Amino acid sequence: MSVAAHYDDTDLALFALQLLESDEHRAVSDHVNGCAFCRQELARLQGDLATCAYGVEMYDPAAVVRERVMRQVAREKKIAPVEEMPRAPRFEALERPAEPEEPTLEFRRRAPESTTAHRRSHPEKADRQPRPGSPLRSVSLWLGWTVAACLAVMGTRMYLQRQDDQAQLRTKTAEAIRGRQEAEGARRLLDALTSSSAQQVLLTGTAAAAEPLPEGHVIYSAKDGALVLLAEHLAALEPEKVYELWLIPSDGRDPIPAGAFRPDDRGDGRVILPPLPKAVTAKAFGITIEEGAGGQSPTMPIVLAGS
Amino acid sequence: MTAKVMEMPHASVPEQRDDATLLMLIRRGDEAAMAALYDRYVRVVYSVLLRVLHHSSSAEEILEEIFVAIWRRPEDLLSVRGSLGAWLAVVARNSAIDALRRRAPLETIGDIAMASPYDLSNDGERRLLADRTRAEVARLAPEQRKIFAMAFFDGLSHREIAEMTNETAETVKMTIRDAMLALRRAARG
């Protein structure tokens, strides 16, 4: 984290309200982009803004507005199955393909230069923005918003160290899994994760990487086989590669794959409740970079590790 | 064909599908899902726009742009999930302020979440949040309420408000912050 002072919530509130002069706005924006702590506070303030908005006196628009919107919708018909891969699948633990088990479960070595791509600059963002001045531009800028930051937010050590934040952790994680089919079972696992018996492990990098240093937080309940990983500041990957989390059992058995994921544009990544066997005590956790959708045995080096 | 879409029964059967499901369907071109999403959130979007702009046809115009943008790029919203209702309310507010001040939208930070403890895709929770917020707003001191409304609904900066109210800019800033924190307590219930 930078040595520059954080913005206090007064300034962040004005920023969220978009009431700062453009140079001030840009300064806050630059800081917040690189500061998980201020992003966390900003996320809360954004939630407060939504609260404020819901306090207005409510009116329904004329029925003709609905007709106009739906007519426009019908006019812009979609070509049915648009199932192209999203550019950066966000944070979902990828399905592992049912590939045959590798005969050897030893760590493989890979040439070091292929481990990480450089952190991406974002040239692809430019083509997504409608022309400046269009009201749609704001909509589209806002469209990048995601629950991700909730989790990036949670991923900071500060956040987890706060005594009173267990309940929020629960809420945020619940948000992250809401809408999934397994949500009911997940809720049960969530209870396990937020109980005091769950292990919390900080994963850090070993190599001298660029600031801010990548880090991850694992919360793991062995009894239930429930796990959440929240990672931030991860280097961008080549398109065909994924990060994969490994649970290293304390009884000396082989590492167990615990979810593959790709970080988003900001370098935040997460794994929520991957399929894991129950009652495996963990000695450590590690994150490696793997091909495709992740493998069954980790490929060296381990980019983040913690025990 | 279009007439049929418009006559979709949107009030009779409560829509149970969550936002993520609707967005997935919208992505596949499901117009009925788009109508369901519209019905879920149009009230808050319109009401916020109207509160800022005081002008129904301007509010309607921006409302249409917001929903058509969702139809065009639902995939961008998939990750918003549980907080789509929060996001839309804030988008409505900011779009209205931009229109009011006739300015180009400011660059916003990507990937900042909406920390809302409510499931706003649920009718009951939306109403609950609205009720609690109104109650909390009513509890604010009149001067505080006025200053906050100038910032939130009129898009006036703390300096502009300071000039208009004869307070110091510092005081105005603190007042805005305090009002937001009071509303946060309201949201927590």
Ligand SMILES: [Zn+2]
């Ligand atoms: Zn900061």
